[in-house]
Amino acid sequence: MTTAQNPRAWRRERTFVPFRLPDTIAALPRRPFEFSPAGRDAAAAASLEPRALFHRLLRDQESEASLLLSRRILHAFLPSEGEHPEDGPYAAAEPEAAAAIIAAQVAEVRAELAGTADALGRPDPEPREAVVRQRAPLALLGGCWLDHVSQPATQPSVIVNRLFTHHLTLRGPGNGKRGLAHLRRQALETEGVHLPSIAAVDFLDKARARPLTALHGCFYLALSRLPANFLPEVVGVHYAFFALGTDDLLTGTAPPLSEQRLREALVAYLALAGPDERRRLRAAVRLTLDLEREHTAMLTELASFRAGLSVEAKVAEIIARHAPLAGTQHGGVRVGDRLLSDIFGASGPARGEATAPGLAAFLTEFRDSRYLRPTGSGDGGCRFTDAMRFGGPMFGIFDEREAATFRAWATRVHAGERPEIEIPPDTVGDEQAARWSTALARSAPADVVVAEADPRDHRALFHRLVNIENFPNTLPLAAERAEQCFQDAEILFVHGSGGRYTDATWFDYSPQALYERAERIYWEKLVEPYRPLEEIPDRDEVLFRQSTYYLTYLIDGAWLHRLATLGHDERESDGMLFSIYADEMGNGDLRKNHITLTHRVLASAGIELPHIRDEAFMEQDELPDDLYGFALQQLCMCLFPDRFYNEILGYNLAIEMFGSGEMRLHEIQKLRHHGIDTCYEQAHLTIDNFSAGHAKQAADIIVSHLDGVRRTLGEAAVAAEWRRVWRGYASFAYFLEQPMLKEIAAAPDTASPAPPPPGDDTVSELVI
Template identity: 25%
Template structure:
């Protein structure tokens, strides 16, 4: 699929197609396990940089100044609203027009971290910014949820959860998806768009509160948490602003790197689309001051269905069904005919048969219109001069009102391809003083070329080492996805072998009172086992170093089994916020000094071992690693990509991982490290942050309990045993049996998945 914005005048193109495609893209890109099409920004944005002396700071100032002026223009509309109905209409248009972007505020940063770059400064800076957007540590505290609360307050939230449902709302124009659609798709391909995403994010922070929301705040100052809705603001008084964090992220991008030009290119692209969207929405909002405009739009939206039912009833000598058929593209003829008909008493909605009879509770059209629709009809009838037929006009000329056309509509085209979405717009400097209503008839020159990313070779990894290397990034292909899913199926099948004789698993049945009591029991057991083995000799220095080295492929990707929970929809959910908080903690909460992979590398250096960068091919091929040292890491990397498919297993694995060393294992490791003079910081940190009272182990148990509590209502009563068995399987998958029978079961399960044959035991994922 390719959606390309180009010249409006090119023959054979549909001018609204790009916005329609971006609407689809918005929904497709929300799937954390999907394959969104590629998005290519035009080369002109990058090429123009050489001719521009503006710095990033200059562009920030331009974005902020434009946003302030545009916000003033929107606020001025409030003064033109003559009554409460008009003010309500303005608020409705502005709030719905901003919804696709505001409901995913910050989501474009969701995949910029990966197991391979978790120790980089850029990752830490962007993850710190993203964590603030999410209100990390609290469910439903993300900026998008704050906007959803505003929509609830306005009673406009029918299709606001999840945000992808907005694509089904005819009140939200295609234009509203032109920026967030490509941004979300780019977020799913961060290796191709890292710099552009950082630049686009900085633009949105510099712009601050979206201009149309200035109108909403003007009319309803107490309706929302306006600080949360401003991506450039801080979430709390004692934290950095979003803009400051975005600047830090941009500064972390190496100036001499090949991606550096993409920073300003992404900024300019986002500002261009932001201005076009705001100008187009301004037209829609200002048009809502005319009650006839909203009524015409209501007729257009209802026309298709209505055309089937009104052939017998005539208005102005024509069957009403014919009027409705025409109204699908030109509703104003029907609007004039209705105004002159016996159905309407101009100026008196309470006396009009349309409201008093046809759509009343005893009328033949009862419930055809929603309460909001009825408000539109009342407002229109009340606006009609008594004794006259009101005709909406522009420049004094009565006109039909076709499907609304915006500046973006005239600037776009589409062509179809297989896997690339090319979003291009005119490359002129954004006007620092744009008119509120731009010239929508001016054709725009087509870009000369676009920069399409090279296609990744689609083949399955041939070895564990190759799989490890490929899985370290967020990049994905169908073949790599099949490999990852098959590997997880095989690993879980292996984990179920010898199930009845396995020890220390979670209880056979989930107790609605929660998992915490069992967690405490396991912690006590770890403590007893440590005390009983207190006199055991420490391993030799050589053995300790070797064990530390062999754990490096695992430990340097700490938290990778949770990488899928950076997804915006998961990261702030009742279950997922605990998993995101754990992931964020593993990487140091934005502090490189607390970053677990970096701390582990410090221990290795003390041992005289200097490893290549984790994301490099040289790391995976380093001869000092044994092949089996990649088995569990590859499982972590595979299951971390599938947060929805294997959610119960991830929850169980997370409990096992966070509990595994607390109270015993970390204390034993500390004795060994201390005996040879090595730093114990890594194990000390884990023994505290993984604690069973307030640490990662406790969060892991709480996430399981939160999930299990929803199973009856979401999946249906009686599903709990099967889901709980999957959680227990995930728990055992941290340390599955390794015998011949177990490995045979793994191979069989993997082949069965690859061949798409039904297989598996109770609780298996098919």
Template identity: 25%
Template sequence: MTSMTARSLYPLVCDPECTVADTVRAGALRAVLDGSRDPKAAQDGLDLLRKRIRTWADGERDRFAALAGTAPAGTGLHRSAARVLLQCAPLALVSGAWLSGSTGMATADEPTALAALTLYASDVGVGRPYRSRGDAFAALLRALDSAEYADPPARTALDPRILDSSFELPSLLLLFGRMAEEFRPETAGADLCLREAGLLPPLALVRAVHGGEQRADWAALDPGAPRPLEPAGGLAGSAAVVETLAGDGDDEDSRRVLAGCRWAFDRLVAWSQEVYRFAGDIARPEQQAAELIRLRAREGSVYHHAFQLAGRPLATWLAEARQDPYPLMSALAASRLVRPGQPERSALVTGLVGERGAMFRVFSPEDLSVLRQWIASLPARDGTGTGGDADTTVEAGTDTGAPSGAAAGPGAGAGAVRPVPALPAFGGGPDGQPPRDLREAYVLLQRRTQSPALRSWAVSYVHGWLGRARHRIDRSALPLPADWPAEGLRPWLAAQHDRHAEEFAQNREDELPTREQLIDSTVQLAPLTMIDGGWLQGFTDYRLASSQVGYSLFETYWDELGNGLTALNHPLIYRELVEGMGVGLPPTGSAEFARWDGFQDSSFELPVYWLAVGRFPVTFEPEILGLNLAMELSGVGGTYRRARLGLRKHGFSTRFVDIHNTIDNVATGHSAWAADAIDSHLSALPVGGPYRQEAWRRVREGYRSLNPPRSFPAWLADRRARLAARPH
């Protein structure tokens, strides 16, 4: 990036496979956090700053609520509240999303990361689809007929009714979240600020106007409030993250938490003040009409050269109205098109917009209501105005119309009190180098932040791996049927579980591995098992984590990491097992772990695939769904039970396999969720045509990718797939 506005950055950082963070120079972005425009805030410690945030937010909500008593009654008040509601959309639709990168495989067993994951799980409503805080705000938008740009949240950047300044805080905060390793303390501090502030102050106006209608889940809209049935979250959860991160308040992390909190408070105050001014303006009929004319001016000027208004072409008036619509409004008010105080007799909103009028369907019903209210608010003429009773009928075809559905570009709405400057140029950093080998890739891919070179390498690796999985798949013993079953995968899943149980019973008396063999196989699986859930890390993305397909995948990830508890954290439990075998391993995310000479190089092949494919939850969604099913089903009913026999025989803990044999069960566990996610994905595709069959083909390849063939022809297929995937 060289120069970018907050509005243009917003959809990029909302992307589940966000690339914009790849080239960001952390130092340049960090400069955004330096300093505060509020001298008092710059001197506060964290406790005092939190108190000031609470006091300010309470007062600011009272200010907004009071506007409901000063605005004109009727539909104009409801329209004003809806427009104020839209200013909250860029932030509220992604409430908590900046925590999506709080855990990576390198930090999957750290207390701070687990505390942040717990908080995030509460925000997304883990275990249920469409239960995130953002979903609650989208429901309110729909209830107030303002959701045209709400899905996905990135589309709000295209909504011309939203001020540019409404994108500043969420865009940068999401970017900090995408660079979790570099900005973890600052993100935690900013999150604490927003939780301390609670319900966004402008929403107090909306609540005052609509609160009695019970149209919103106000607890979900308040990021500081805990949520029923969810993990510990809200302000208490955010404070817990800061506590585990900042310690006694004397270290560098504490300073950075405070810097993030100050920055977020500074931006929140500035934004709220601007929205308050906007709210005061938009409540007036003339301001609503001015905004509407500004939005329509650009396109309308193309069609208005022949029509004269006060001695000038209307096209000229409209060109000027893009910056200042009031002169045009004054001219209209004095013209034969408008009869002040009498909208029912004004051609601008009657004959011109009728089915034979030159502006038929140019204005929406809501637009016409705005214009009628403005005309009704105009004082009656003193009798000297022109055209009082003149014929104002304009036939269709006259050069006075504008194309239906015209809209100005983003940010053109009235009420933009100040121009929003472009963000600093924080791109152009070094591209980096691709990994030298699988061990280096293993270390790098555990981090959330990546370079373009690493991203390109990861895509190539995934394509090659899938090329092997695809090789002669129809001639393999793949248990998945050739076509997706019409009844879904649950019956198939039950049959596979029965097969696993039968195989276990038949092989129960087979010789178990020796102690040395068991220890070696357990150790060689450590690079894989220490990143349990790594293939699902992309589904921690905010939108995917609460989607119909992705919510169960996020819940699976949440389970693999122990639901925020170190005692249940699968990587830690496996580490304890290895240590019980007398083997001490370095931290999983360290280079020392990857370079440990007790591992074979081949032990990193599958883990690197997991980490690589997990970065692309949209590009490789069907393949990940298939891989997830294969992984969750692989040990249930048979393999885990046999592994338990071997561990017990040699006196080792069986806790790891015991947990997996229960939580991966085919009735209510991960295997069942995996099957349901595939069924949900396939059910949404057309029955006829190639789309569903193509998706199922990819699911099958993903299923086989857990254990692809290793023959020489399969490796040639790997190479061909990589070459075919190269950009041309």
């Protein structure tokens, strides 16, 4: 007998600790991190070269290897337990007093760094520009550790939602142009530093990032990948980084978060934290202060190094930087008895021979060549510098500062100056970087376990997906499951018009066609069929029907929680999706958080459950076993926000539209009749409307994304992207329209019978 036939059949005698609001968790229980043998091998094969590692962490948010590398980085940077024992006053202090101790420590270092920043503001323009450019990667990473802090395993935590309000501020509330990254870029450009996207392949090259800068960035990125397991460290790093305000001191910009606001969050966390969490937080504060001191010391060293460079050394540096791109473009140009194409070709400096002695020898020859002899034009020009002018063969190759350096050198050469050319090696920060690199190479966290994922049932799989930070070995299963569902759902491209609440039949995309389809579904399937119920089912039946929804209500918004993170947030549609997710989380207001609303409803119905992150949730006896498929699909696809971006857009449209209309109104009527809280249903009825709510926004997001595809890749690319978007919509309908799928499967003339939802033992009527 299925649960759809017997509303009480799923209940079993179980014991667990119920979850109650507010969620006052300060840290998840310490658990091992499981990786598959393949994930272990991929991480072992990954480059630990600082720049390569930085790019890997920034651009890869979906693989086991990236998570294992993150765990190793955190182990290398964070102190071991007991390495920083807490002093008595801090450990025993009330929250406000403990926060004051930390704040005083940070303020002391800030005063120290303020003097350093002031000194760094006075160098000549070239050293100053080098300092600002070098700091840029860390300035633009600021706050990345909050990207994934809001997730199914942590919501609706008190501290996570407080941090989420900070995250909203850093992103720019409702407008990315007011966000920290945009403001930081404006400050950089004011200093003459123009950089590509932080995810661009040449970002670190253009920032001229030293290994130490890249390694510091790797720590912050690693923390952003495992925030649920390192929540005390997130809070500590967050407070220290922004209260210290190194970037504000260097550029003279206003702090994005006031110290008062930061301290309020710190006090709130300390009120929740136990001794272990307090120790971990303070250790993270100390580490952040040490890192920022270390980096500003490197910036001071860099400014001194740049200020002490001779013109010849600066010329050599520019040539070394451009040599790898020179290739064989110089034809028959010779310096001495060698072709430039040989010097900068396969056997020259461009291929690893750009040593200081080699460059010095080349410049010694070059300054006496005909290319640097005065042209006699009276303007101090020569063939080399004239080639950089508009219309010359090297126009646009060098930026203005580089061209000015070449002109200054030519002027000195013309004046007869022939100093011995010495090119000091640039080793700024290398000693400190070597120390971190050694620690990383030796890092072997004891809590890493190598095993294949083998969840025994849907409950175990659900547990692993909610706690994916601890079970990265489940990622391959999740990707396979999500992809299979998307493929299976395409049967509705043909049969979808018979859906009661959806219509997933295929149509050729145009913005007008999408809006017309969505509006027709909204009115004809969701709104116009509504009639008030004349008879209300009994309480047990109403609660059973609600129980078929609760599993997905408890992960509300999860399909969006990994979108629009640092390095993956440059499309207009990304910001729009993040705004919807923020609404689902109440914009950090716990009273409006949809997970909070779900628990309110559960409590009003007398239903007690553990938190979904807890192992005890696998033993709960309130939610039916055979309805996990819907929630599992949502959790599977959300773990791949890059791979399944298009599908998530379509799914988002379907689920936001379903928030309105007949079903929602009937549920409100039944819940009210039995005295059960309707806050969750009411919130979605209001927020998901197709006038200006999430349903309309979801359609706008698809149009915005596909318009970007058309403008960048052409019209032909839109069709392929659209098919994936629409199968995302169909995947929602695939679970929702089970009665119709039963009919399709039973029809003798069905060419492609509808498969059951992936992994479900029975075809359950999610909506009856």
